[in-house]
Amino acid sequence: MIIISIKKPIAPLLIGKVGKAYGILGWMTIFSFTEEKEKIFNYQPWFFFKKKWLKVQLNKWKKHNKNFIIHIKGISNRSEARELTNSDIIINKDVLPVLKKNEYYWNDIINYKVFNLNQIYLGRVINLIRTKHNDILIVENSLKTLKKNIFIPFIDKKIIKNINTNYKFITVQWN
Structure with a gap:
């Protein structure tokens, strides 16, 4: 070779x-x-x-x-x-195209911290899954008692309220 x-x-x-x-x-x-x-x-x-x-x-x-x-x-x-x-x-x-302000690639939001609207820390993004209807944000649960990951539908403006690329966090409407 x-x-x-x-x-x-x-x-x-x-x-x-x-x-x-x-x-x-x-x-x-x-x-x-x-x-x-x-x-x-x-x-x-x-x-x-x-x-x-x-x-x-x-x-x-x-x-x-x-x-x-x-x-x-x-x-x-x-x-x-x-x-x-x-x-x-x-x-x-x-080699990827340069993005406009507040745009991001999926791999950029891996490890972002995720908070709900009450400013409660839910965990960090560990992956995203593409599905037929909507994408899914997979968050490693911050609660040590619950070892299951949190699956949050990636529905912009409805569930995903804000993605802050400067401070690397995501705000979601989620309990």
Whole structure:
């Protein structure tokens, strides 16, 4: 396998995952974590991480079923592609478009503190889930007696009252 570079990203951001090898010519399946799946190809260069960092150069890609298949420059057979199975696809965060004031990316609000309207601390954001009807904010419960996470529907203005990007907190209408 040809390694283009062994540099790692300065501000790593996970945007996808490499699946299994596809065919005998070095193609592989990938899974995009971007909101619009095809936008994964707008963010270059890619770094693969699986025990070590590899900076890769995308040669070709095609839509295949509900995902994509890709060919990386320097990968010429199934065995080489198989070595990259389960690698994370990472980019430098600085390749994302610059946002306007008070806009944010989902990964930016991970670890934000969450308070209800009575200023009671509920916990910190540990993840977000996309569902068919609305997104879900997953908050690690601050109460040690209740070990379950809090799932708060991400409904702007109704439940999510304020996201303060300066002080990194979210105010919600929640008990």
